[in-house]
Amino acid sequence: MSYGLAEFTRDLGLPVSQETAQRLETFRRLLAEWNEHTNLVGPKELDLFWSRHALDSAQLLRIAPPEAKRWIDLGSGAGFPALVLACFLAEREGAVVHMVESIGKKARFLNEVIQAAGLPGQMFNLRIEDFGAGSGRYDVVTARALAPLNRLIPYAKPILDRGAQGLFHKGADLDAEMAAANDALSGGAYQADVLESLSDPRGRIVRVTKASARS
Template sequence: MSYGPQEFARDLPFHVPRETIERLETHCRLLADWSHRMNLVGPRELAAFWRRHALDSAQLVALAPQAMRWVDLGSGAGFPGLVVAAILADQPGAAVHLVESTEKKAAFLSAVAKEAGLPVKVFNQRIEVFGAGEGPYDVVTARALAPLNRLIPYAKPILDHGAIGLFHKGADIDAELAAAKDVLNGGAYQADVLESLSDPRGRIVRVTRKR
């Protein structure tokens, strides 16, 4: 059974206007075009755009519905950053910052943002250099970037300025949390594991700094 824009809109717990679908269709089209020239996603991944990538990314907005300032670390092909930006594009004050160290991938992100009219700023630099960026941010995200014991230190400058972390993870999350015990500073950060809308094996880890 195919999964497309209608199913995507149906499965989210908030209204998805036609304009958002059009922005995501632009993302999907450019992703296909650019993937012929560089390693963004393979054909199977592209065919699964709406569920595996768009829905997987968009669900984060429901977890932080008031958040307007987002930063995505290691944005790659634009998941979740470009998808979040497509959803927030009509909201006054929305800003999504994408951090990507690979120049070609950063160029792709900029091309999608420009053509789709997204409230995006791309930072072509390493995460360690980006630091706290142009914060404070409301949310910091990362998908398929690093295990938690490396990811938390990357996000620490942003988390420590009040952002919440929303990180995509898999079924081995318990092992990741155990390995990240030290970087969670023995309780300085709260990590909550949430189920994923897009994949029964997937998890979202919500990380907040305790006051």
């Protein structure tokens, strides 16, 4: 049985408007077109667009604060979760998704999807270290398949320290990552909560917040 938009909507458990579906389909189409000449994702991953990548990305909307409007995605790559989130947030007044990607060909792809689908996105073709705290205060910072937590949290620290909530996709080796990230979590300066994933029974979402923001 094929897995498409209908199954994605069912499993996500959130409304998906016709306009959002059209934006997601534009993203999926351009990803397939670009992947013919630019290595953005593995060939088999295109068949998993809805069941794995789109669902894995969109589930963050269920976890994030409902009022969150300013998002920043680190190491955006092929656009997961940033472009999926932007497809939904296009209907939220004042929402924006900033994307940080240092590799030029990936940055160009992200920009093309932003333009073609009319997304509330802005691309920063920079190294994460050079981006720093970015442009203004963010509500949520995300990253998927970017780095282990002991490296990821320092990348996100300038943004987390200004009040953003971190939502980071992780896999089956999370326990080892959490143990190795003890120093990065600064001995209690940050709170890390582990949440189950909708898209993968082995996957997890790690929610990181500055401890003082929770008190």
